[in-house]
Amino acid sequence: MSERLQAGDTAPAFTLKNADGDDVSLSAHKGRKVIVYFYPAALTPGCTKQACDFTDNLAALADAGYDVLGISPDKPEKLGKFREKESLKVTLLSDPDKSTLEAYGAFGEKTMYGKKVTGVIRSTFVVDEDGKIEHAWYNVRATGHVAKLLKDLKIAA
Template structure:
């Protein structure tokens, strides 16, 4: 079971391939706030809803100084299909070895339909401009999560 991050922790560094196979690293976002969200699988109903909600609000987040990165264990090819199928604008990264998922506490035991299983824990970590954890939210709901984030971060459409 991986440790959950706490506000004030240094966000674990990562470099992962995006849907096109290009390397994207957290260090490349220093100076901006980053919303890093972890989801179980591309092209599934809940993950699609969440990714579409982030895409629909991407300009609002960007206007408030936030970049958005989604990470799942899916291979880059599947992320590319996901992006095309849903016209996603959010940066999607591939973590098939689950090293980043584990470093962020987003992989481990969870309840699924009343059973305990090991898998991706739907989570969102807000990283500040200096690379420190500002908020770490675990077991978030796919539906309504982005709207809640907008409220909690006091981000509003211009």
């Protein structure tokens, strides 16, 4: 399992395909704060709830100076279907080889329904304007996480 990131660490750089097949790099967001969240799979109930919560709060986050990037192992085509079906406004990125997931410590052993499995660890990171990790949360809940994030970052929704 990869090392878990902590506040003060340099955020691992990445360039991934979005739902339209275009490259999106973390470095393109330099000078802005970025919320990078990792989720297991598009079009599943928990991940849909989380992506919809981010979409519903995107304006408040943007007004506070945050961009939001959601990353899963799904292929761009599936992300496109997810975006269309749920009217998502969040930028969704594809990491099929899981290299970015692993670099952030968001892929590895976890407990699911009482069993140990290997998979995506639902995680959220706040990357500051200089590319440093400001906050790192692992094993977050899909439901209620965005509300907690807004509270922790002192952003009025």
